[in-house]
Each structure stands twice: as structure tokens, then as C-alpha cells.
Amino acid sequence: MQDVEKNTLAQLDQLNVLVIDDNLLVHSVLKASLFALGIKEVRCVQNAYYGLRLCDEIHFHIVICAFNIQSDKDGFHLLEELKFKGHVTKTTVLIFLSTETNEALVNSIIELQPDDFWTKPLAIKKVRTRFIAILKVKQVLFNINNAIDKKAYAKALYFADRHLQNEKLAHYHPNINRIKGESYLSLLEFETAESFYRRLFKIYKYSWVYLGYAKALLKQGRLGEISDMVNSLIDKPDTRFGAHDMMAQYFIEQEQYQQAYEEIKKAMALAPRNIERNRKSWDLARLTHDYKGQYVATRNIAQQAKNSIHDSPALLLNVIRAGIDFACATPDDSANEILRQTDRYIRQFEHDCQDLSLFKQPLLVVKARLHNVRNEQAKAIKLVENHMSLIPSTVVEDNLDRVKVLHELGMREEAIKLLAAINHQIAGNSLNSQVVRHYIAQESQQREDIHFTAKELNRMAVEHFQKHRLLPALKAIQQALQLSPNNVKLLFSQLKILIKIKQEDQDTHEHQVAVEGILAVLSTLNFEGKGLATLNELTLKWQKLN
Structure with missing residues (x-):
């Protein structure tokens, strides 16, 4: 030592x-x-x-x-x-x-x-x-830093304690104490870190002391004791980035993915270049069914990775896939612009990629999905049946996209088998692995329960509604909202169907609760113009019926 x-x-x-x-x-x-x-x-x-x-x-x-x-x-x-x-x-x-x-x-x-x-x-x-x-x-600090480089945190603590006993080095004690606190956290000695940072409060007012103390308590699951401190850290310019990042990590560990996603988006806005944080944002957008968020995250990753060690043709391929997912979850004509942009990305991919043969299967799947979302199902089926391999790839994202095209074309048995194979590919207990494993489980359940995309379900709901089949219309919209829960157009459609059900005296207590829930959600959104007029009109209709 x-x-x-x-x-x-x-x-x-x-x-x-x-x-x-x-x-x-x-x-x-x-x-x-x-x-x-x-x-x-x-x-x-x-x-x-x-x-x-x-x-x-x-x-x-x-x-x-x-x-x-x-x-x-x-x-x-x-x-x-x-x-x-x-x-x-x-x-x-x-x-x-x-x-x-x-x-x-x-x-x-x-x-x-x-x-x-x-x-x-x-x-x-x-x-x-x-x-x-x-x-x-x-x-x-050479010996301490050298120990940190070798992940010898106990050795770093030993050198830190020696330096702290030397009054001639008093000027450097803040730097040494900072490393000492980080070493306790790295060694998972959270109670010791808590006591250490609490003692430092009496000496220093540095932001790292407060962030370190908060991390030590969060790792012990004691958010309630420091909620005021966390809010204070978020309010201060020099600590708000670290605080949002810290809280995102905490909520991920607690499997509170919606809260984690909100925090990671705030951290991303303050420091947009970190690729791992962008990837985390993408994973959390998947878990929370934010298809626009997935699309934005994959584009950010591809853009920020340009000319870096992270750069890869697969990043643009992920943008293309997220664009198709976004289009599938978008029930109105705005999906057409997303698809046009996706076509441009495919042309760019084929032009820029140095060895297209490595991406033959993934590109085939992407093109089949594009045919399907454009209602060219026969072309999509021909591509999949004649050219797509059902043998799992070593790349998880490639396999996930195959699952999507199989599900979208009604080949559900094959899709569920492939999902089971993907589950075995997720190795380790890292946070990323946990998030992806949770996403796979979610996808497996939904693909067993729901057999269509949000776009297709919306189209079915419109057809049912026009033919006065109100309960099947409501069921289709509810399933679409399971796949795309943040879609405002789908919420408005559900509200219109429920109002019509009430007008026809077919409503139940559950329908009443559902309307109140939708109105509560819509009232939190800052509508203007046409959106606000539609909300006011539907709210007034509902009030007159009660």
C-alpha cells in the first residue's frame, strides 16, 4: 500500500x-x-x-x-x-x-x-x-491520480489521507477531499461517503460537496431526505446539469422510467454532446413509447458521433428505423414528411456506406417496412418471404427490426420466436442492459396482445366509427394509445368516441372516468389555435351531456 x-x-x-x-x-x-x-x-x-x-x-x-x-x-x-x-x-x-x-x-x-x-x-x-x-x-496529486487511473480506489484513499495530514498541503486539501469522496462512491461505501460529505459541509461550500452528498443518499434510496436540496441544486446554474444527470440515473435504478426520461432530456439540453447520454435518452424514449423522442435521439447520436470514435453506418440505419417507427405511430398525414425524410436517409446511407454487402439484410427489412407503412403490403411480403433470413443476427437492433416487420405483416409466431432469441442476447447487469431487457419484455407482451400498428389501429377506429360501431372503435383507439400513449390526435379521437357513446346512452362509469382523465391530460398541454378550439368544443359538448 x-x-x-x-x-x-x-x-x-x-x-x-x-x-x-x-x-x-x-x-x-x-x-x-x-x-x-x-x-x-x-x-x-x-x-x-x-x-x-x-x-x-x-x-x-x-x-x-x-x-x-x-x-x-x-x-x-x-x-x-x-x-x-x-x-x-x-x-x-x-x-x-x-x-x-x-x-x-x-x-x-x-x-x-x-x-x-x-x-x-x-x-x-x-x-x-x-x-x-x-x-x-x-x-x-500525482500518486492519488495514478491510483485512480488503475481503479485502485483504496490506494487512492490511503494517499489522500497521508496528504490531508500534511498541513503544508492545506491549499490542496479541497482537491484531495473531492477525490476522496469520489473514491468512497466508487467503492460503493455509501454510508461512509454520506458521513464524509456531511463533515465537509462544515468546511466547504463547493457544489461538488452537495452533489456528492446527494449521490451518497440516493444510492441508499433516501430521496425524501434530500428533496429540497435536489431542487436547490437544479435551480443553480453551476449544479443543475449534474443534478439532472444524477436524478436520471437514480430513477433508472428505481425503474421509474418516465421520470428518468424527463430528467435525461433536461440534462441533454444542457450538455448535448455526450453519446452515452443520447443512447440512454433513446432507450428511455423506447420504454415510454415516445416515438418522436426516439427519432430525435437517434438523429442526435448520428450527428454528434460524426468524425468521432463512435461514428458508424449503423447510426444512420438507426435513424431510418426510428423514422419508420415514428411514421407507424403517427395517425395523420404528417407521417408522409417523415417517410420522405426516411427515403432521403436511405439514399444517403447507400451512397456513403463503403460496404453495403454488410447491411444487405437490415436494408431489406427497412424497405419492406416502408412498403407496408405505405399500404404496399404485397411488395413487403414478397421481400420478406423471398429474401429475409429468420436466423437471428448477432446485432440486437437488426433482430428487433425483423420482429417489427414480421409483426406488421401478421407473421406473429415468427416475431415472438425471434423476440425470445433476442432476450438471450442481452448480457450483463449494466443499466443499459436492464433498460433494453425491460423494453424487450414490454415489446413481447404488446406484440402478443396487439396485432397492428398505431396507424393501422387508428384507421380501423375511423372505419368502425363511420359505421356506428362505437365500442370496437373505442377498443381500437385504446390499443393505439397503448402503443403511442402521448399522441394528442389519438387522445382527441378517443374523447370524440366517448362523447358519442354518451350521446347514444351506451356509457358506463369506466367511460366517465376515462373522459375525465383525458380532459385532465389535455388541459395540461399548451394548445393554441385549432387545437385549443377543438379542446374547448369537445369539453363544452361533454359538459352539456352531464
């Missing part, structure tokens, strides 16, 4: 510095500043490509990177890749440069945990002062 590794940041003349910025003036200012401090090795590049190549050849102790690199990857994607490849660790001095300071950018940068964030233009004197201060902190 007492082993102390050599501090590779100790000697200035032994440090390697990498500067990545497309502005040559920035190179000059940083070189002059760093050379004056006694640093001898400063490499400057103007784009991410050469920065990555240099990192493959040389170990850099200090990385100074601009956000707005114009030529290839931006700084955010570059730093993400440098971290992924192990070129930037907790012991690396990491400094981010930018001319922008908007909240979304700052929150996204904070997630990458740089040691400092400098705004341009740079001044030599300011660079020297800030750099010396940051380097001194990293030198003092």
Missing part, C-alpha cells in the same frame, strides 16, 4: 507538451510561455489527425487542446478519443482552449474533466501563472 511511483511530472525539463490548435498565433504564445518556464519539448499541430499520430509515438505529460479545430475532428471528439486510447489519463495535465463560453459547451467540456479551461485570446503572463498553478496541483 505504501508503494509510491515516480512522479513523472516533477522535472519541468523532462516534460513533453502537445498543443493542438489550428491558430499559429496560439502556438507562438504557448511556446514562448512554456519555454520561459524551462520546458524544452513542445510539439504543436494544427489538426486532430497529426495530434493522434504524435500521441501514438510520444508520451505527452501535458495536452493543450482547442475546441474549435476546423480541419477534421473538433476538440471534444479528439479529447474523447485520446482518453479512450489511454493517451490522456488522470495524471495528464489537460487544458482546453476555446473562444466560446456558452453553457452547453462548458457542460460538455466539464464532462471530459480538464484541469483548466482557457478562453482565447491568450496572454503570455496569464498562461504562465495559470499553468504553474495547475502543474503544481497535478504534481501534488
Whole structure:
């Protein structure tokens, strides 16, 4: 436990510095500043490509990177890749440069945990002062950070306690205590973390103390004790992003997916670039049947992943699939524009993809689903029966899309068998696995109970209503709302059918409760124009009948 590794940041003349910025003036200012401090090795590049190549050849102790690199990857994607490849660790001095300071950018940068964030233009004197201060902190915390890099949290606690006993290091005690609290949380010692943060309240007023304390209590399921604190954290600009992200994680662990989804959307608005959070948003949109949300999330993922380590043709394929799902759940003509955009995405996919043979089956399924949603069922059946394999793919998303086309074409036995196969593919107990497993279970149940898409059910309801078959019309709309519960047009249709049932004296107490529930939901929505007029008209009709 007492082993102390050599501090590779100790000697200035032994440090390697990498500067990545497309502005040559920035190179000059940083070189002059760093050379004056006694640093001898400063490499400057103007784009991410050469920065990555240099990192493959040389170990850099200090990385100074601009956000707005114009030529290839931006700084955010570059730093993400440098971290992924192990070129930037907790012991690396990491400094981010930018001319922008908007909240979304700052929150996204904070997630990458740089040691400092400098705004341009740079001044030599300011660079020297800030750099010396940051380097001194990293030198003092070297052994602790080295332990964190190796996930040796108990060792990090040991070094932290030693440093905290040294009064000469009092200036660095806040940094050390922050790492100590995070180490307790990483070791799942939540009660110890709670006591630790409570003691820190008497010393510090930093936002990380409050967020750490809240996490410790949430992990113990004690939200009720800190609800006021959480609300306060959400209200403050410097903690609201962390608070929304923390609460989303808490609600996921509690399997309260609607609340988790609301929190993740707020966190996404404050820091839109994190791919994993976008993926979480997509999963939660699926669980809550928010088809528009799924479409938006997949588009965000594809857009934010461009030129990053996450980039893949499969991301655009997910956008295409989500577009078809959205169109299937949209009962009115606005589905046509979604389908036109989906056609454009398919053409883009076929043009951009370097090896289409790898995506032959997924594209075939997508095209069959498009035929079906456009009421060209014979073409869809021909494609599926003649060309689609029923052998499960190794890719879960490919299999899910096959289930959808089989279900949509009435091949329900095959769809349910494939869903069972998918369930065996979901491995591990990660939160993502839990969410996807829950989604699969939900899909399995619904595909056994409901045999049509929301769009088809709405069409059936309209036909029943026109032929004065009110109860079958109501049943069809209720099933459509199970698949697309947030669809306002379907809620209005259900309300119209229930009013008609009341007019025909066929209503029951359940119908009465259903109307009151629909009106309560619709009254919370901020309607204007035609939507507001329709709501007022239907509300008045209902009131006259009672």
C-alpha cells in the first residue's frame, strides 16, 4: 500500500507538451510561455489527425487542446478519443482552449474533466501563472491520480489521507477531499461517503460537496431526505446539469422510467454532446413509447458521433428505423414528411456506406417496412418471404427490426420466436442492459396482445366509427394509445368516441372516468389555435351531456 511511483511530472525539463490548435498565433504564445518556464519539448499541430499520430509515438505529460479545430475532428471528439486510447489519463495535465463560453459547451467540456479551461485570446503572463498553478496541483496529486487511473480506489484513499495530514498541503486539501469522496462512491461505501460529505459541509461550500452528498443518499434510496436540496441544486446554474444527470440515473435504478426520461432530456439540453447520454435518452424514449423522442435521439447520436470514435453506418440505419417507427405511430398525414425524410436517409446511407454487402439484410427489412407503412403490403411480403433470413443476427437492433416487420405483416409466431432469441442476447447487469431487457419484455407482451400498428389501429377506429360501431372503435383507439400513449390526435379521437357513446346512452362509469382523465391530460398541454378550439368544443359538448 505504501508503494509510491515516480512522479513523472516533477522535472519541468523532462516534460513533453502537445498543443493542438489550428491558430499559429496560439502556438507562438504557448511556446514562448512554456519555454520561459524551462520546458524544452513542445510539439504543436494544427489538426486532430497529426495530434493522434504524435500521441501514438510520444508520451505527452501535458495536452493543450482547442475546441474549435476546423480541419477534421473538433476538440471534444479528439479529447474523447485520446482518453479512450489511454493517451490522456488522470495524471495528464489537460487544458482546453476555446473562444466560446456558452453553457452547453462548458457542460460538455466539464464532462471530459480538464484541469483548466482557457478562453482565447491568450496572454503570455496569464498562461504562465495559470499553468504553474495547475502543474503544481497535478504534481501534488500525482500518486492519488495514478491510483485512480488503475481503479485502485483504496490506494487512492490511503494517499489522500497521508496528504490531508500534511498541513503544508492545506491549499490542496479541497482537491484531495473531492477525490476522496469520489473514491468512497466508487467503492460503493455509501454510508461512509454520506458521513464524509456531511463533515465537509462544515468546511466547504463547493457544489461538488452537495452533489456528492446527494449521490451518497440516493444510492441508499433516501430521496425524501434530500428533496429540497435536489431542487436547490437544479435551480443553480453551476449544479443543475449534474443534478439532472444524477436524478436520471437514480430513477433508472428505481425503474421509474418516465421520470428518468424527463430528467435525461433536461440534462441533454444542457450538455448535448455526450453519446452515452443520447443512447440512454433513446432507450428511455423506447420504454415510454415516445416515438418522436426516439427519432430525435437517434438523429442526435448520428450527428454528434460524426468524425468521432463512435461514428458508424449503423447510426444512420438507426435513424431510418426510428423514422419508420415514428411514421407507424403517427395517425395523420404528417407521417408522409417523415417517410420522405426516411427515403432521403436511405439514399444517403447507400451512397456513403463503403460496404453495403454488410447491411444487405437490415436494408431489406427497412424497405419492406416502408412498403407496408405505405399500404404496399404485397411488395413487403414478397421481400420478406423471398429474401429475409429468420436466423437471428448477432446485432440486437437488426433482430428487433425483423420482429417489427414480421409483426406488421401478421407473421406473429415468427416475431415472438425471434423476440425470445433476442432476450438471450442481452448480457450483463449494466443499466443499459436492464433498460433494453425491460423494453424487450414490454415489446413481447404488446406484440402478443396487439396485432397492428398505431396507424393501422387508428384507421380501423375511423372505419368502425363511420359505421356506428362505437365500442370496437373505442377498443381500437385504446390499443393505439397503448402503443403511442402521448399522441394528442389519438387522445382527441378517443374523447370524440366517448362523447358519442354518451350521446347514444351506451356509457358506463369506466367511460366517465376515462373522459375525465383525458380532459385532465389535455388541459395540461399548451394548445393554441385549432387545437385549443377543438379542446374547448369537445369539453363544452361533454359538459352539456352531464
